Structures are given as C-alpha cells and as structure tokens.
Amino acid sequence: MRGSLRALWKRATSFRGRERSDRELDEELASHLELHAADNVRAGMSSEEARRAALLKLGGVEQTKEMVRDRRGLPVLDALSQDVRLGLRMMRRSPGFTMAALAVLALGIGANTVMFGVVNTVLLRPLPYPEAARLLRVQTANAEGEDMATAVPDFHEYRARNRTFAALASYYFGSFDLTGGEAPERLRALVVSAEFLGVLGVRPARGRDLGPDDERWGAHRVVVLTDGFWRRRFGGDPALLGQAITLNGEPYTVAGVLPRDFSFLGLEAQALVPMSFAPGDNLNSHNNYFLTMVGRMRPGVPVDAARRDLNAISESIIESHPENRGTHVGMRPLQEAMVGDVRPALLVLFGAVAFVLLITCANLANLILVRAAGRRREVALRIAMGASRGRILRQLLTESVLLAAGGSALALGLAWLSLLWLNSLGQAVLPRTEDVRVDFVVLGFTALVAVATGLLFGLAPALHSVRVDPGTALKESARTAGDPRGHRVRALLVAVEVAMSLVLLIGAGLMLKSMHALSRVDTGFDPGQVLTAQLSLPKGRYVDEALERRFSPRAYEKSARFFDEVVRRARSVPGVTAAGAINGLPLMGEVWGKNATLYDRPLPATLRELPPIQYRVVVGDYFRALGVTILGGRAFSEADTLEGAQVAIINREMARRHWRDADPIGKVIAVNPPIHLVPAGTVPADYEPTRFTIVGVAADVHYGGLQARPVPLVYVPYAQGAEGALTMYLVVRSAGDPRALAPTLRERIREVDPDVAAASIRTMDDRVSAAKARPRLHTVVLGAFAFIALLLAAVGIYGVMSHAAAQRTREIGIRMAVGASSRAILALFMRQGLAMVAAGLVAGMLGAASLTRALRTLLFQVSPTDARVFAAITLLLAAVALGAAWFPARRATRLDPLAALREE
Numbered sequence: 001m002r003g004s005l006r007a008l009w010k011r012a013t014s015f016r017g018r019e020r021s022d023r024e025l026d027e028e029l030a031s032h033l034e035l036h037a038a039d040n041v042r043a044g045m046s047s048e049e050a051r052r053a054a055l056l057k058l059g060g061v062e063q064t065k066e067m068v069r070d071r072r073g074l075p076v077l078d079a080l081s082q083d084v085r086l087g088l089r090m091m092r093r094s095p096g097f098t099m100a101a102l103a104v105l106a107l108g109i110g111a112n113t114v115m116f117g118v119v120n121t122v123l124l125r126p127l128p129y130p131e132a133a134r135l136l137r138v139q140t141a142n143a144e145g146e147d148m149a150t151a152v153p154d155f156h157e158y159r160a161r162n163r164t165f166a167a168l169a170s171y172y173f174g175s176f177d178l179t180g181g182e183a184p185e186r187l188r189a190l191v192v193s194a195e196f197l198g199v200l201g202v203r204p205a206r207g208r209d210l211g212p213d214d215e216r217w218g219a220h221r222v223v224v225l226t227d228g229f230w231r232r233r234f235g236g237d238p239a240l241l242g243q244a245i246t247l248n249g250e251p252y253t254v255a256g257v258l259p260r261d262f263s264f265l266g267l268e269a270q271a272l273v274p275m276s277f278a279p280g281d282n283l284n285s286h287n288n289y290f291l292t293m294v295g296r297m298r299p300g301v302p303v304d305a306a307r308r309d310l311n312a313i314s315e316s317i318i319e320s321h322p323e324n325r326g327t328h329v330g331m332r333p334l335q336e337a338m339v340g341d342v343r344p345a346l347l348v349l350f351g352a353v354a355f356v357l358l359i360t361c362a363n364l365a366n367l368i369l370v371r372a373a374g375r376r377r378e379v380a381l382r383i384a385m386g387a388s389r390g391r392i393l394r395q396l397l398t399e400s401v402l403l404a405a406g407g408s409a410l411a412l413g414l415a416w417l418s419l420l421w422l423n424s425l426g427q428a429v430l431p432r433t434e435d436v437r438v439d440f441v442v443l444g445f446t447a448l449v450a451v452a453t454g455l456l457f458g459l460a461p462a463l464h465s466v467r468v469d470p471g472t473a474l475k476e477s478a479r480t481a482g483d484p485r486g487h488r489v490r491a492l493l494v495a496v497e498v499a500m501s502l503v504l505l506i507g508a509g510l511m512l513k514s515m516h517a518l519s520r521v522d523t524g525f526d527p528g529q530v531l532t533a534q535l536s537l538p539k540g541r542y543v544d545e546a547l548e549r550r551f552s553p554r555a556y557e558k559s560a561r562f563f564d565e566v567v568r569r570a571r572s573v574p575g576v577t578a579a580g581a582i583n584g585l586p587l588m589g590e591v592w593g594k595n596a597t598l599y600d601r602p603l604p605a606t607l608r609e610l611p612p613i614q615y616r617v618v619v620g621d622y623f624r625a626l627g628v629t630i631l632g633g634r635a636f637s638e639a640d641t642l643e644g645a646q647v648a649i650i651n652r653e654m655a656r657r658h659w660r661d662a663d664p665i666g667k668v669i670a671v672n673p674p675i676h677l678v679p680a681g682t683v684p685a686d687y688e689p690t691r692f693t694i695v696g697v698a699a700d701v702h703y704g705g706l707q708a709r710p711v712p713l714v715y716v717p718y719a720q721g722a723e724g725a726l727t728m729y730l731v732v733r734s735a736g737d738p739r740a741l742a743p744t745l746r747e748r749i750r751e752v753d754p755d756v757a758a759a760s761i762r763t764m765d766d767r768v769s770a771a772k773a774r775p776r777l778h779t780v781v782l783g784a785f786a787f788i789a790l791l792l793a794a795v796g797i798y799g800v801m802s803h804a805a806a807q808r809t810r811e812i813g814i815r816m817a818v819g820a821s822s823r824a825i826l827a828l829f830m831r832q833g834l835a836m837v838a839a840g841l842v843a844g845m846l847g848a849a850s851l852t853r854a855l856r857t858l859l860f861q862v863s864p865t866d867a868r869v870f871a872a873i874t875l876l877l878a879a880v881a882l883g884a885a886w887f888p889a890r891r892a893t894r895l896d897p898l899a900a901l902r903e904e
Contacts, residue, residue, distance in 0.1 A: 586702055
C-alpha cells in the first residue's frame with residue numbers, strides 16, 4: 001500500500017501544470033484502483049470487497065475524474081452546473097450529515113426569517129398612508145414629558161392658528177350600540193374631527209368623507225363604516241349608503257365605507273363618527289382632557305419648527321387658561337408613537353436570533369470540519385491528480401451554499417407557519433401583527449442569509465481542506481490523529497458556541513425570572529370564577545342634559561336605575577354569588593384621572609398643588625364580586641343612594657400617602673377642585689363640588705397594569721358621582737364555571753333594555769392572562785432561541801469529541817496496551833472537553849454581563865446582572881456541555897486495544 005501511494009505521489013508531482021485527457025485519467029485511476037484492490041486482497045478481503053474498499057479509498061472514480069478535469073475551457077454556467085450536480089451527488093452520498101445540516105439550518109434561518117418579518121413590518125415598513133413620514137402624533141405633555149390628553153377648545157386653537165401643518169386632526173375612542181337587527185351589537189368607534197381621513201391621506205372606497213359641516217351639532221349624525229363590518233353586518237349592500245342605521249337609539253346616516261385594508265394604529269374600530277358637542281356640553285371645555293391629535297406637516301417643514309409653532313400657541317392658551325400651566329406640546333412620528341414601546345423588545349429579540357444564526361454557522365462549520373477530516377485523503381488525492389486548489393475550494397463552497405439553500409427552503413416553511421400564529425395575536429401583544437407576512441422583502445432577506453450562511457460556515461472549512469499537503473495526507477492512516485490545526489479550529493468554534501449560548505440562556509433565564517415575579521404580583525383581587533361584560537348607555541335616553549349642564553348628580557338618575565336593575569337581575573341568576581359594576585376594570589389602565597381636594601388641611605392656592613388620583617364609580621357589591629378586601633371601615637351598601645350621605649372608599653395607597661399612620665375614616669374629600677380654583681364661567685354660579693366622607697379603605701388593586709404600582713384611588717357610588725360614566729363593566733362571581741353564565745346574563749340585560757348590548761364578555765382570568773401576553777411572548781421567543789442555542793452547542797461538543805475519539809483510536813489502543821486505565825483515558829478526553837467548555841463559559845459570562853443590560857426595560861423586579869441567574873444558568877450549561885463531552889469519551893474507554901491496533 002505504501003509503495004502504491006509513493007508511486008502516486010511521484011506521478012502526481014511529474015504531472016503538475018499539465019492538463020489531463022480523459023484517457024490519461026482513466027488509465028491513472030484504473031492503475032491505482034488495481035494497486036489498492038491488490039493490497040486489500042492480500043489483507044484477507046474477497047475480490048469484490050477489495051474493489052469496493054479501494055473505490056471508497058479513492059473517493060469514487062467518477063467524482064475524482066470530475067474534480068480533476070480542467071474546466072478552464074467550459075462556459076461559466078456549464079461549470080457552475082457541473083459544480084451543482086456534483087454537490088448534490090455528494091449530499092446524497094452522506095444522507096445523515098445532509099439531514100442534520102438541513103435541520104440545523106432550517107431552525108437558524110427560519111428563526112431569523114420570522115424575526116426579520118416582524119422587524120420589517122413593525123419597525124421598518126412605512127405606515128400604509130401616502131408620505132407617511134410627514135405624519136406626527138401630537139400630544140399635550142406635562143413638565144416631566146409624560147403624555148397627557150388635550151382639551152377640545154385647545155385642539156380648536158391649534159387647528160385654526162398653526163402654520164406648519166397641512167392639516168391637524170384629533171380623535172378619541174367611543175362605543176355605540178347598533179340596534180334594529182336581530183340583536184343589538186356594540187361598535188368600537190373612532191370619534192374624529194372632520195380632517196381625520198384627509199390627514200392620513202385616505203379616501204373612502206364608497207361614498208364620501210366627513211366634512212366640516214358634520215362637526216356641527218344637529219348635522220353630526222353620520223357614520224363611515226369599515227369595509228369588514230359593512231360586509232359582515234350588512235352583507236356588503238351598496239344600497240346602505242345614504243340610509244340610516246340606529247346608533248345609541250338615534251338615526252345615523254351611512255356616509256361612506258372605508259377601504260378594505262384601512263387600519264389606524266392597529267385599532268380594531270368598526271366605524272368613524274364626527275366629533276360634535278351640544279351647546280354647553282361640559283366635554284367641550286377645559287374641564288375635560290381626552291383628545292389625541294395627529295397631524296400632517298407641510299412639505300419641507302422640520303419637526304422642530306412644528307413643535308415651536310404649537311408651543312407658541314400653547315403658551316398663549318395658558319395665559320387665559322391657567323389650568324394648562326406646566327404643560328407643553330410634544331410630538332413624534334406616528335410610526336414611532338405606535339411601536340415605541342415594543343421597539344426595545346424587538347431589537348433585543350432580533351439580536352438574539354442573530355446569535356442563533358452565528359451558533360448555527362459555528363455548528364455547521366464544525367460538522368463540515370469533521371467531515372473534511374474524513375475527506376482529507378480524498379482531497380489530497382484530487383490535488384495529487386492535478387486538480388487546482390481553487391477548483392476544489394469552489395466545489396466545497398458550492399456544497400455549502402447548496403446546503404444553505406435547502407435549509408432556507410425548509411426555513412421558509414417554518415416561517416410561514418410561525419407567521420400564521422403571529423397573525424392571530426392581538427394588537428395589544430404586537431402592533432401591526434396582522435400585516436406580518438412572507439413578502440418579497442422577506443424572501444430576499446432569506447436568500448441573502450442563505451448565501452451568507454453558506455459562505456460563512458463553509459469558507460473556513462473549505463480553506464482548511466485545500467491547504468492539505470498531498471504527500472503527508474496520503475501517507476496518513478485513517479485512524480491517526482490527523483491535522484492538529486483542525487482540532488484547534490474545531491475546539492475554538494465549540495468555545496464560541498458555548499459563549500453565545502450562555503449569553504442567550506442567561507437572557508432567557510432573566511426573562512423567565514421576571515415572568516415569575518410578574519405572575520406573583522398581588523393584584524389586589526381574586527380573578528377566579530369571575531365573568532365581566534361591558535355595557536354602554538346612549539346619552540340621549542339615559543341622561544338629563546339640562547341637569548348635566550348644571551353639574552347636577554340627578555342628571556344620571558335614569559342610568560343609575562338601569563345599572564342597579566342589571567346588577568339586581570344578575571345577582572338573581574342561579575350560581576351567582578355576588579354582582580357589581582365599575583367604570584374601569586383592573587389591568588385596563590388608568591382610565592379616569594382627577595385631582596382630589598382634602599378638606600382636613602389648608603386648601604392649595606393652585607390647581608397643580610392638588611394631589612392627582614384615579615377615580616372609579618361602582619354599583620352593587622363590586623368589592624365582593626371581584627374579591628377586593630376592605631381593610632378598614634365598610635363597603636358600599638344599598639343605602640348609599642343620591643338621597644343618602646355622600647360617601648367614598650379610598651385605596652390603601654391613598655391612605656398611606658396622604659394620612660400615613662392616621663385613620664382616614666371620617667375624613668372629607670372632593671374629587672374636583674375647590675370652587676376658588678375653578679376657572680370663571682366654566683361652571684354654573686351655584687356649583688359646589690360634592691364632598692364625600694371616607695367610610696372605608698380598600699386593598700390596592702392594579703388598575704394600571706401588572707407592572708404599574710398602584711396610585712391613589714377613590715371609589716364613589718355611581719348614584720352619587722356618575723359624572724357622565726355611561727360605560728360600565730358588569731362583574732359577576734360564580735360558584736361554578738363563569739362562562740356558562742354568559743347566555744343568561746345577556747338575556748337579563750335585554751330584559752332591562754333590549755337595545756343595550758353586552759360586549760366584551762370575558763372571564764377575569766382571561767383578562768389577567770391578556771395582561772401578561774406581551775412579556776410572555778418575549779419570554780417564550782427568547783427561551784426558544786436559547787434552547788436552540790443550547791441544543792446546537794451540545795451537538796457541537798458531542799461531534800468534536802466523537803471525532804477526536806475516532807481519530808485517536810490507535811493512540812488509545814497503544815495507551816491501553818501499555819497499561820493505561822479506563823479512568824485515565826476518560827480523564828484525558830474530559831480535560832480536552834473541559835478546556836473548550838471553560839473557555840466558552842468565561843467568554844460568555846463576560847459577554848452576558850455587558851449585553852443583558854439591553855433587557856433592563858423588559859425586566860420586572862429583576863436586575864439584568866442577577867447573580868443567581870448567572871450562576872444557575874452557567875452551571876446548567878456546564879453540566880449539559882460536559883455531559884455532551886462525557887458520552888463519546890466514555891465510549892472511547894470501552895475500545896478493545898487489540899481491535900483498535902488491528903484496524904490499521
């Protein structure tokens with residue numbers, strides 16, 4: 001055998017620089033095939049076994065011939081085609097390696113495709129409006145820069161006097177009961193100024209837009225429907241245009257239908273109605289701030305100029321309306337306003353998935369290096385036969401790119417399935433989620449990643465393979481240690497995999513601990529077996545507008561009777577143990593902000609000195625229905641009517657902040673400013689804020705969200721302090737499954753008023769789960785990436801150690817033959833594995849200490865450098881990595897020394 005290899009080397013060196021004919025190649029390869037077959041026969045093989053072994057040794061006659069032929073005369077496409085065909089053939093020859101590589105690539109590229117699709121849609125793709133870059137969200141802000149709402153008179157001033165916006169509009173959210181069909185239905189609506197669609201650059205697909213005349217009270221009862229609602233409720237009937245539908249008991253003329261693909265900040269609105277107020281309506285005053293503005297800048301106007309323009313108007317408004325003092329106008333691009341709170345999370349996840357791709361490349365580079373070690377003699381033979389190193393390098397890279405292309409095809413399938421799931425998430429979880437899809441941009445990104453990945457994981461192994469010395473390689477036996485440089489490269493790649501995996505695992509561990517802390521938050525209520533439903537009353541039928549203009553609580557007597565009756569009937573349903581209602585449920589956000597007046601101390605001189613509070617009005621046994629504990633005093637009773645004493649319940653945070661150790665029971669407060677601080681002319685001459693006596697202290701409830709600390713809050717009986725609250729949430733506690741109560745509750749509500757729809761019927765458990773949806777999504781996605789990284793790192797370590805054991809079979813046999821124990825052999829291999837793992841863990845700890853700071857805004861009650869998480873995850877990865885190294889090392893100790901030596 002050695003003689004034939006030396007002869008081959010001499011012939012190879014004598015042919016350098018000369019082109020070979022097919023005949024010469026055939027003769028050359030046939031000669032060496034016969035030599036190798038003869039050696040195998042002398043070793044005891046049959047003729048057929050000897051020939052097969054010789055073919056395997058030479059790497060296959062046809063493949064060798066194709067690699068050796070000089071193709072400088074072939075067209076580029078023909079040469080590329082031959083490279084591809086040969087690459088596919090080599091993939092078929094190693095099905096195990098090919099399937100493993102395709103699976104790894106599908107995971108790595110698929111995860112990157114999904115995340116790029118999300119980032120492209122949410123952060124990069126412009127909003128679906130003409131010249132969307134000129135759209136700004138405009139908001140009143142306080143001195144700390146926190147967004148606030150805008151009063152209607154202020155918006156009118158900004159709209160009329162600004163010089164930098166082509167158009168400025170405002171909007172707020174409303175709901176309407178649609179009646180006249182088989183069953184009433186609640187519509188989510190945007191109540192907008194006339195310029196709203198014009199600002200966005202959108203025209204109705206049918207009918208007309210809203211106009212300035214539609215803002216005039218009396219001519220305001222028109223509606224523009226969304227395409228989806230028009231088709232679902234009315235069957236897409238074009239004759240509906242110009243006809244009237246009944247909203248909140250009043251006829252509204254259908255003016256138009258929006259385009260099918262219309263959306264605004266992901267809001268699931270079903271209708272647009274014009275913003276209009278009756279003369280003397282308190283909403284059209286500086287007593288109420290609830291508008292958000294959106295504007296389209298004039299061409300060429302910078303944002304700073306628009307900001308200065310509106311702030312100059314704001315300062316002039318403050319001169320005549322001191323209640324605006326301390327505020328200014330803030331603005332930012334509409335797209336940024338929409339996605340600003342999810343941007344950090346998406347960038348973190350995109351960075352994490354890039355780590356997954358790098359780990360994938362490192363893992364595949366290791367697999368290919370291991371495979372290249374097995375093909376070392378084949379490459380040496382091809383070089384010896386006259387193939388250029390550049391030709392072999394091109395062929396090896398072609399194989400890598402083909403693998404990447406196959407993995408990308410599988411990745412697109414995984415991405416498509418994943419995006420179907422993402423599309424089903426609500427806007428509260430991910431803005432514009434329904435727009436995320438595999439489009440041409442995503443396809444282009446995937447193709448680019450495929451090529452880059454193929455070159456990235458294929459280039460280093462290919463360069464390493466073609467640097468082989470033919471003479472040395474052809475003299476090596478199949479079971480010698482091989483190239484020590486290859487071992488060092490593979491060990492380095494494993495260390496890199498371990499380091500990046502540790503960073504991802506620590507990030508996932510921090511998110512998991514944060515999610516655990518979030519799940520342990522004391523919400524202040526018991527969500528189990530509670531059903532909720534939203535009820536809204538039409539103002540025209542349930543409010544005495546004359547009394548409302550006088551700020552009289554008696555204006556809401558009819559609405560109070562309705563809610564009392566609904567609660568009474570709900571309480572009578574079999575299985576119901578308690579029932580009540582409130583104007584804003586926990587975890588919905590801080591929906592009604594006010595300023596309290598505390599009458600047990602000197603009154604302040606300015607509005608800014610009044611302590612801010614959240615305000616809730618309740619009906620029935622709300623506290624027992626939701627499981628809110630009364631810590632002191634009493635809950636509301638049926639005696640707390642408009643004719644009874646005016647009473648209030650405060651939460652523990654308000655008691656702590658304003659009375660500290662003193663007992664607040666019996667103290668007198670108001671939820672509106674004292675009369676001397678109310679702007680002249682905004683209230684009737686005989687107006688006096690209602691004074692409430694505190695009769696109880698309730699446990700703190702998380703109304704603003706799980707991650708928001710409870711703020712001072714005042715509860716008041718609906719009958720005594722409704723103040724225009726016509727949307728309430730029925731809360732019913734059941735002895736059994738609360739969902740079973742839904743049909744009966746709908747029937748009970750229709751018995752009170754058949755035109756009032758029960759909307760958003762959900763259990764409180766579902767609402768709590770929805771509040772955790774976004775952090776849960778972040779945790780699950782980052783955890784999935786970390787698990788993939790851990791799996792790939794374990795596979796990489798196992799592969800390197802297995803190959804090391806296979807390459808050192810003869811060495812192991814010699815060591816064991818001269819008396820080395822199994823324990824000594826095991827220690828020898830484990831030291832090698834420990835060195836790789838330790839280097840990766842040290843680098844990973846340093847990287848994690850720096851990179852996990854990017855998670856700061858996503859964590860709840862967890863430090864981004866939490867020592868316990870760092871230690872636990874490091875130990876976990878070390879255990880998995882050393883386990884992956886132990887199995888092949890343990891297998892090496894079980895070799896039969898004689899059999900190992902005989903293999904050579």
